[in-house]
Amino acid sequence: MTDPAPHRAEIVVDLAAIRHNVRVLKDLVSVDRPVRLMTVVKADGYGHGMAEAAAAARAGGADWLGVATIDEALALRGAGDRGPLLCWLSAPGDDFAGAVAADVEVTAYSVAELDEIAAVGGARVQLKVDTGLSRGGAPRDAWAALFAAAVAHEAAGRVRVTGIWSHFAASDEPAHPANDQQEAAFREALALAGQAGLDPEVAHLANSAAALLRPSSHFDLVRCGIASYGLDPAPGASPRVGLRPAMSVRARLVMSKAIAAGDGVSYGHTWHAPEDTTVGVVPAGYGEGVPRAAGNTAAVWVDDSLRPIRGRVCMDQFVVDLHGELPPPGTEVVLFGPGDRGEPTAQDWAEATGTISYEIVTRLGGRLVRRYVDSDATEGTPR
């Protein structure tokens, strides 16, 4: 991606990278036996654009798509997706009838939620059991009642129970004791469900980190979000499988100028130039989701060099140190990208700002223009 940025500030998403990552993940989990792959496209495809990410994922071989809310699922149907699709975060009164009419599978955490879903008639429903995250899902002492209610609704023809699933608390830390405990608890839940008379089509537990690091947790299906976008779910622990970051964020320099030793930069003068230098103004700020915490910590890529952010990130803009150079207005600034050219990555930004790459990519938006490229098509050969 060496074409000049046509916009003031933009997100560029490489759809070929998403297709590639989905293919890599599917091949990885299906080495010994076929395991189905769900690509998670919630939260606007982790900031990459839900409909576009979904289409790229399907093209890469995703058997399922996953989203949090019914609204997201219906938006995907509106965008033309017709494949298996699960959502998992509902509140009482949500549009379960709309979900059923759109052939979206919904998730029940409790008997009350299952009853509400069953009242619609004809739902394909999955049951979520809490195996130790202590977030959504039926707690252990409620499993038997949930399964019994599901058997009764299924016998009455009100629902079809298509899946049983759970979610890890610490799969990004492969040695964390919660992983073994949760996997054992999940096997107990599946056994209990079988004894109750349920025969779901899919059991699933693994997210991206577990897909990469914990084959014993793959069951029938893995749910991969972050890795589908080419970001590492478990930095320092994941095997290198050749994922390609799909998102780049770029801007065009607004101005560059000289400042003198001792000058304070940006609000509050949290940085003073230790010597004469030059600075550049980058037209993106926390209004675009650039973390304010990046002030004085993160760096961007200008003219083939890392340029540290100086002073605070403002709502619309921030200042970088150009170390004596004066690139003209319009010069490309790469906030982050795949890292191929030496530019920072979303992971670098996460480390600089004390968060995870998930938050870096998902929070970006605001006035940023999102543009799609296909590196397989535009560059001829996959990298």
Ligand SMILES: *Cc1c(COP(=O)(O)O)cnc(C)c1O
């Ligand atoms: C977001 C989410 C995922 C995807 O997690 P990654 O770590 O991004 O792979 C999987 N399952 C559930 C229930 C989720 O909420």
